[in-house]
Amino acid sequence: MLRLTKRTEYGLIALVHMAELAAARPAEAEAEVISARAIGDIFPVPKRMLAEALKHLQQGGILESTRGVRGGYRLSRPADQVSLGEIVSILEGPPTLTSCAGLGAASSDGGCDVEPVCPIRSPLARLRTGIWTLFEGVTLQALADRSADPTGLFSATG
Amino acid sequence: MLRLTKRTEYGLIALVHMAELAAARPAEAEAEVISARAIGDIFPVPKRMLAEALKHLQQGGILESTRGVRGGYRLSRPADQVSLGEIVSILEGPPTLTSCAGLGAASSDGGCDVEPVCPIRSPLARLRTGIWTLFEGVTLQALADRSADPTGLFSATG
DNA sequence: GAAAAGAGCACTAAACTAGTGCTGATTAAA
DNA sequence: TTTAATCAGCACTAGTTTAGTGCTCTTTTC
Numbered sequence: 001m002l003r004l005t006k007r008t009e010y011g012l013i014a015l016v017h018m019a020e021l022a023a024a025r026p027a028e029a030e031a032e033v034i035s036a037r038a039i040g041d042i043f044p045v046p047k048r049m050l051a052e053a054l055k056h057l058q059q060g061g062i063l064e065s066t067r068g069v070r071g072g073y074r075l076s077r078p079a080d081q082v083s084l085g086e087i088v089s090i091l092e093g094p095p096t097l098t099s100c101a102g103l104g105a106a107s108s109d110g111g112c113d114v115e116p117v118c119p120i121r122s123p124l125a126r127l128r129t130g131i132w133t134l135f136e137g138v139t140l141q142a143l144a145d146r147s148a149d150p151t152g153l154f155s156a157t158g
Numbered sequence: 159m160l161r162l163t164k165r166t167e168y169g170l171i172a173l174v175h176m177a178e179l180a181a182a183r184p185a186e187a188e189a190e191v192i193s194a195r196a197i198g199d200i201f202p203v204p205k206r207m208l209a210e211a212l213k214h215l216q217q218g219g220i221l222e223s224t225r226g227v228r229g230g231y232r233l234s235r236p237a238d239q240v241s242l243g244e245i246v247s248i249l250e251g252p253p254t255l256t257s258c259a260g261l262g263a264a265s266s267d268g269g270c271d272v273e274p275v276c277p278i279r280s281p282l283a284r285l286r287t288g289i290w291t292l293f294e295g296v297t298l299q300a301l302a303d304r305s306a307d308p309t310g311l312f313s314a315t316g
Numbered sequence: 317g318a319a320a321a322g323a324g325c326a327c328t329a330a331a332c333t334a335g336t337g338c339t340g341a342t343t344a345a346a
Numbered sequence: 347t348t349t350a351a352t353c354a355g356c357a358c359t360a361g362t363t364t365a366g367t368g369c370t371c372t373t374t375t376c
């Protein structure tokens with residue numbers, strides 16, 4: 001039912017928390033690292049899964065990691081330069097909607113028998129683009145600003 | 159990865175096909191019924207799964223069924239009065255995005271330990287609304303019009 | 317009747333998800 | 347130099363979901 005995985009949820013919780021910490025700091029101050037353990041102590045989520053998510057986010061370039069005692073993670077970019085699309089894409093791949101509507105188009109269509117006569121391929125591909133656009137337009141900053149509408153669809157500027 | 163199920167795909171294929179048939183007919187003409195077998199003969203999809211999808215769509219009120227020889231299904235409403243949101247909602251439930259962000263809000267939150275301190279509940283609920291709005295805004299008619307943008311997000315009127 | 321078609325229930329196999337176990341590498345601090 | 351905190355990597359299990367099939371029953375036209 002168009003659901004994000006738990007790992008993505010945990011990753012998002014951690015990222016939003018880091019963005020909130022950053023917002024509470026003077027803009028010039030360097031971001032301090034925060035360990036997976038520390039985040040897991042704050043939010044009652046399975047610590048190992050949380051660590052998995054953080055690891056992936058590091059590999060995806062959203063987080064920087066420091067190892068060893070007093071190590072941890074921090075955002076590698078300001079929160080307003082990280083999109084939800086990028087986060088979700090790293091943690092569970094880009095939204096595909098259907099098996100045949102991958103971003104790369106033709107490459108992933110090999111296995112679909114319907115493709116030559118499929119009446120929904122093209123419209124669903126456009127719909128997927130719409131969803132993707134929505135995700136790309138939501139920044140981590142917007143997610144962390146709890147009172148705001150992250151999509152911008154319902155605010156005055158829309 | 160935010161993917162629709164196969165059953166939903168098959169249901170959409172059938173519905174779009176019916177909408178195309180309707181478009182090729184004079185507006186006043188009554189829609190003829192088309193059997194699950196006939197649709198399955200046109201598109202190379204598992205016939206039984208297709209039948210499952212059609213059955214659900216009938217139960218959901220989008221299709222009318224006629225039993226017996228020469229029976230089958232037809233749209234119970236014009237294609238421009240059926241939204242993709244309604245279709246998806248019938249075939250796999252409304253998009254929830256996260257386990258705790260159900261449409262009914264509080265009722266489905268019982269099992270979430272994070273809820274009291276969750277930093278992403280509210281923003282994700284708004285994002286879910288955005289996706290839902292997108293789905294609600296796409297009509298079956300728009301899906302059947304292959305050259306058009308079903309979301310309306312990228313057309314001149316947007 | 318016979319055959320075509322939908323309605324309903326139950327079942328299996330494969331894939332995915334959530335979560336855990338364990339070991340290794342790196343680094344600050346005692 | 348030892349210790350402990352922390353990230354990094356691999357593999358494994360159990361539960362759930364998804365895809366697809368089997369079978370029977372009812373309805374309706376011919």
